Each structure stands twice: as structure tokens, then as C-alpha cells.
Amino acid sequence: MPLPTALHEELKNRFAQRYTTGESACLQHGRDESVHCPAPPDAVVLAESTEEIAAVVRLCAEHGVPVIPYGVGSSVEGHVLAPNGGVSLDLSLMNEVLVIHAEDGDATVQAGVTRKQLNDALKGTGLFFPIDPGADATLGGMAATRASGTNAVRYGTMRENVMATTTVLADGRIVKTGGRARKSSAGYDLTRLLVGSEGTLGIMTELTVKLYPIPEAISAAVCTFPTIEAAVQTVIQTIQLGVPVARIELLDTLSLSAINKFSKTTLAEAPTLFFEFHGSPAGVEEQAQTVQAIADDLGGANFEWATRPEDRSRLWQARHDAYFACLQLKPGCRCFPTDVCVPISRLAECIAETQADIAQVSIPIALFGHVGDGNFHLVVLVDTDNAKEMEEAAWISRRVVERSIAMEGTCTGEHGIGLGKKKYLVAEHGEGAVEVMRALKMALDPKNLLNPGKVLP
């Protein structure tokens, strides 16, 4: 469905080569990394400033046309798809690190800056930005989906680390939310309402995020376990003891096997924990000893330590490759994403029951995740043209989500609701809370033009 002619002309005049209705650009902006069927927008605008975004939103509002913000398209829940058509607002050109306040530990960036780009810009400051979802996502996209990653157990998620935003509202007004003070009791927390709202309440165009001193000492370790249960018990005891571990990641045997093939490593193919400890040299040593003692008691073996930066990088590169490595287990397949998170006391039970489900299906399914938070993923590999495989994937996904909600957990620890998890929102939060969400959406976007069809069922 083409855009209204008047809107088309206005956008074309204003944005020239940064506006397109070309099929390939629209298709590229209408798909993500997941199994969701592509749904291309009618046009794409490459915005270069908050004011341009405000102008696009205002024009689209006048014509009743949806606007879908787009970063790098690394969503796995269909966030960037345009099921109702409209304009995809690509923020990738808004990639300037605006200011680094090293002395206060914060930085303000345009929303199209990616996490790696920010960390590159921080070189020499002694600071880093810890949040690391699998992809090199934009900070805008990460804020919109309340993303996290491997460091969240120590440093929190985007919820804890976005301090302020510049946001374009549904009618094109530009507002600032939050501020640079470390704490404030001044008024409603608009920043945290926007974080996780997936572009449905406003389009975040600039973000102020917290930074952290690079630890004086870092050490990493890998340890294998006789069973996945033993590995999970090690995690639970570590967290319950309050060890301030920076990262604690679980990978199952299939994941290790995929990593060895993909990354040419020779890691033991068994249930494995990857650890990282941050602190002073003595503090890191002490944390590591505590965790090793817990692991020893639970049958952990083959502890491999990495304190040199290159050894740590090699280890963590292997961990970061896990997703892509698993995709190679079945060439040409797509990944059906799952992303549950449960209270840590239920994690062993949740994983055990999920493994029993996995044993019942024909498709390969790898399990790994950020278990220090109680969060894990299944990499469910499917041929999207194979109805039986898609059915099995949907069954596994539904089962693990329903199990997690029943265990007082969540249907998504870090991927967001998007299109894929809308059906679970009421089960998780209750009809009452979802009605409140609808009332907020109605208050801030009464015409339902900001990323319509996402989040709310």
C-alpha cells in the first residue's frame, strides 16, 4: 500500500536520497533476525537529527501513517516489522557520541550509536559500557527492548543504565526525560516508562547512559560439569552467596559442540559455565576461589583460567559466537527464539523440565544463557518451510514460556514482546495491568501510529 501522495511528496522533497520506497530497502527494513515473516514498510527515511525525526512523526501523524523506528534490525521478536505498513525511520545515521562525562561516569549518545561504537569511543577514558546483547545493536534499540546480556548480573540491564532520554512523542513534540543526577525523586519516571516500550510510546533519539570504571583486574574461567543440573546448582549457590560475579553463563553440550566446530576451539563438549570476575587483583582471586570451591563440590572439572586479555577475549569470543555457531548446526535454518527468565531458585527445575521437552522433539535445540539472572535461551533450529518443525518449535516455545510464568518468571528476559510474545502478556501480568498499559498507550499515542501492533495484545 503506497503512502498518501502528499506525504510521499513531502518526505521526498525534504529527505531526497535519504527517503526511499524501493523494494529492497523496504524489505530490508521489514525483517529481523527471527522467524517472523517479513512485513515491509511502504517507505524508509534515514534520519540525521532529532528534529528530522520530529518532522517525520508530525507529517505521518497528519496523514495517519504508522512510524516504525529501526536501528540495525537485530531484533528477534519482530519489533522492526511493519505489519500495518508505514514509514520505517532508520536511525543508523544518528551515530554520534555527543558527550562523554568521564568524571561522572555517563555519556550522551544519539540513539543510532551501537554498543561497540560507544566502547570504542570510551578508549582511553578508563570507562566502559557493560550491556552486551548478542548483536552489536544500537543503544536506541537496546533501550527500546530493555536489553541486557552477559554482564547484567553485575551491572544491570538497560532499565538500570539509561539515565535520560530525548524523545519524540507521537505528535512530533520533543521532550527530555530524566537527568544526569545519580538519583532523583522529581516526578514520574518517564525514562523507565520509555525504556522497554519498544517504540510504541515515543521514539528515543538521544540517550544518557551510565558508564563504569574498567576493573583493575579481570579474570575469566571455564568449567565443565557432569550434568546441567550440577552447573545450575553452582550458579544458584554463587548468586545466593552474594559473590559479585560479573558474568556467569551456561552452555549445554550441543552449544559447545557447535562452538568447537564454528570457532575451531577444543573446549570440552559438556555442560559448561563461563565465568568472569571483576575487581581488584585480590578481590578477583578471592571471588574465583569461592566459586571454584562451589564448583568442586558439585563435580566441576577442567577449570581453565584466563587472566591475560587475549585468552579472555578468545574465551568470550567463543561464548559470543554461540548463537551463530548453533545456526550452523543446520545450514539454511532460522532460529525460533525463546528468552525466559525465572527466580534463581526455580532455575534448575525450569531447565530440567525444558530438557525433558527437548528430548521429545526432532529438531536440534541448544540451550544457553545468562543464568546468573535466571535467564536462558533455547536456540530452536527450524526449516521455516517445514510445518512439522515449526509446530515443534512453537510447542517448545509455548511450553517454556508457560512454565516460566507459572514459576513467577517472565516470558522474555531481554528480547522484548514485539510481535512474538504479545499472546503471553496477559498471562504474565494479568488483564488489569495490561489494561493500564493500554491506557498509557492511548494517552501518549491516541492514533496508534508509533510502532503499531507491537507489545499490546
Add this chain to the structure above:
Amino acid sequence: MPLPTALHEELKNRFAQRYTTGESACLQHGRDESVHCPAPPDAVVLAESTEEIAAVVRLCAEHGVPVIPYGVGSSVEGHVLAPNGGVSLDLSLMNEVLVIHAEDGDATVQAGVTRKQLNDALKGTGLFFPIDPGADATLGGMAATRASGTNAVRYGTMRENVMATTTVLADGRIVKTGGRARKSSAGYDLTRLLVGSEGTLGIMTELTVKLYPIPEAISAAVCTFPTIEAAVQTVIQTIQLGVPVARIELLDTLSLSAINKFSKTTLAEAPTLFFEFHGSPAGVEEQAQTVQAIADDLGGANFEWATRPEDRSRLWQARHDAYFACLQLKPGCRCFPTDVCVPISRLAECIAETQADIAQVSIPIALFGHVGDGNFHLVVLVDTDNAKEMEEAAWISRRVVERSIAMEGTCTGEHGIGLGKKKYLVAEHGEGAVEVMRALKMALDPKNLLNPGKVLP
């Protein structure tokens, strides 16, 4: 103004002795710890359950009568006052610790539970709840004002530590928000919208909060400095180095003098930092050495260490007494509260300029605060019947707030907006953001019956 007769009769029948229109009860519920003129409600209900609160809210909504939630009345910004009359809903009987999940580090409590009561209930679990505003406030009140205290630099504020709520909406509906998973990307963050909303968007009746392992080792220290600037520089360098200090509190000479008189201590009467370090024995030792080296460089002297619990308690009791000790400097006076917070890099400048203001007025003003977060208070002592003193107090308060906002800080770090800071909300957030807040209020409380007159200008 009495309540409508039908409402009066219904409340009287339903709540019997837990309903009163008595003058003394209404007056008690219509004043707080601050200089705000009392504004009594027309009636008080002592609620015992979420369902009772829902019933009161529903009845009041039918009659267009305001409802003002009340905990222990320790607000210093007029939150519990009833400027438009209505029913004060006292939650102090809702003081049950409902469940402690020691293995997950969280607890669910009724909103009338106080912070000390929760910590008493945690004895034997190895866990504690760190947020400690000056008063033994209720957790409901603390959540409503986004409170913090001395431990926030390490453990965060109520913003970071409320995981879930049960909330009664303006029409009497009961909703649950958030959950027990450590992280979630599932939908709008209603919990953080309610935290800090000061009872204007809903009445939180139950809360799930995070708990922390009691550190293996704790040590405290006091150190005096030749100038307040030297003390503040010590704080700034400590924070910038990333030392995970648990508490770092500044008190000026006048505060120390007041404490010595009130608490019969013999602390040096000079600008002073109180520290507390949490961790393993070696970690605590290391943190303390780092901080002592910084302090030494800046002329810190008389380092006094306290590792025995009784010595630590004595020190921190002195710190906690500071507010009441200062009140005794001028018997019969009231305190005009201030509560600013700035980015740490601006803290020295902010305090120095504020001291220059203090030198210009006749009233005694003590300065202390949670400087690790950039947050400090002035205890401005006034005779509320003395117009000149009230004028000086208002001038000091306005100056420090405007200075903090100009330094990208906030008009309230932890007390909330209430009645007292409404006039600064636009200066801090801009008209656009305040309009968004108004739209949210309108969406959730269209009749403006939940704590009307608070937060929004």
C-alpha cells in the same frame, strides 16, 4: 468540609472503629515533619487489606472525594496533607511481612511495613534490606517517594529495589505490576512508573523488594578534613576510582557540634566523612586502604576505624541522629527541608556556592548528606512564626535548587516533590515532559482523586 453523608455512613458502617472524623486524628493525618501548614483530611480510615483499600477508593470515587495514602507521616514535602480534604487512608495496620524468599533474595510485604520491621523479620536469613531514609518510614511511603538514604551509593534507591507491586487504581481496580524475575522485557514498566508517583497514580498496597546478603565483613571509619572542599574531593575521587563503598556521608562542622551535644559523643568538630565498606575481609581492607590514601593526600586526619559491630553502631547512630541533633540547635524550631542532588563532578562547586549563601543569612543551617550520590541536605532551622526567618529559608532553598538544576542536577534527590517542590518541576524537566506526566495522570486518575495537588504543578 464534611464528607457527603452517604459516604460517611457507608464508611462508618463498614469500618466502625477504624473510621474516624475526630479532630485530633484528622489533624495528626494532615501534617508531616516539615514546615508545611497542616491540612487535615475530613476523615481517616485504617485499612487492613488491599480489598478494603479498593473499597474505600471505589466509594470515594463514586462521591468525587479525594483519597490520600498515609504511612507514618515522615514526609518532609507535604505528601500526606489533604489540601482538598478527603479521606486519609492509613496503611499502618497493613504491616505484615507476607513472604521472604531467602533463596531468591526478595520479600513481599504489605505497604505499611517499615524498613526496620522488615530488617527485624530478616534476622537469621543472612539477608538485609539496605534502603534507609532518616525516619523508620513504611516501605509503601518509601516506594511512593522513591526514597533512598545512606546505602544508595552501593545498593541503589527504591527505583532499583522495588520489583513488583499490588496497586489499587483510581477506580478501585486491583492490579499487579512487575514480577519476581531479576529482569524482564515484558511490557511497560508499570512498577517504576508507580515508584515515585507519590500516591497520585495508584495506591501501592503490597511490594516485592530486593534483599542483599549481609556482607561477610563490614568496617566503618570517620575522618575529618581541614575544609569541606577537601572532604568533597575525597568523595569525588573515591567514586571516580570505582571503589564499591557502601556508604559515604559528609557532615559539616555545625552538624558535628550538634551531634556531640545531642549524642554525648566527642567527635572532632570539623568537616567529616563517615564511610562504610562491605565485602570480604580482604576486600574491605583493600577498599579502606584505597580511600585512606585518597583522604591522606587531601589532608584527612583523625581516621577512626570501627570494625566491631557495637563501635559501628555507635558511629552510625551518631550519623542517623544528625537531623534530630540539628533540630535541638534551636529549640522549638522547624526544619525547612532541602534535598538536592547533582552530578558528582559539580558537587564541590555546588556546596561551595551554597556555603557562600549560608554565610549571608542569620538562621543556623547545617549541611550533610549522601555525597557519594551527589545528594546533600541543608537543615535550615526556622521559627515558622518569624517572617524574616521564613523568607531567608525560602531564599536559601530556592537558591540551592536553582543552582542544582543549572548543574544538571535535581530539585529532590530522595524526598519527593509533594507540595513543596511542584514549582521546580518544569524548570527541571521542561514543560514538554511535565505535559507527558499530566497526560499519564489524566489517563490513570481522570477525576484527580488520588492524592490531588501533589507532584504536578
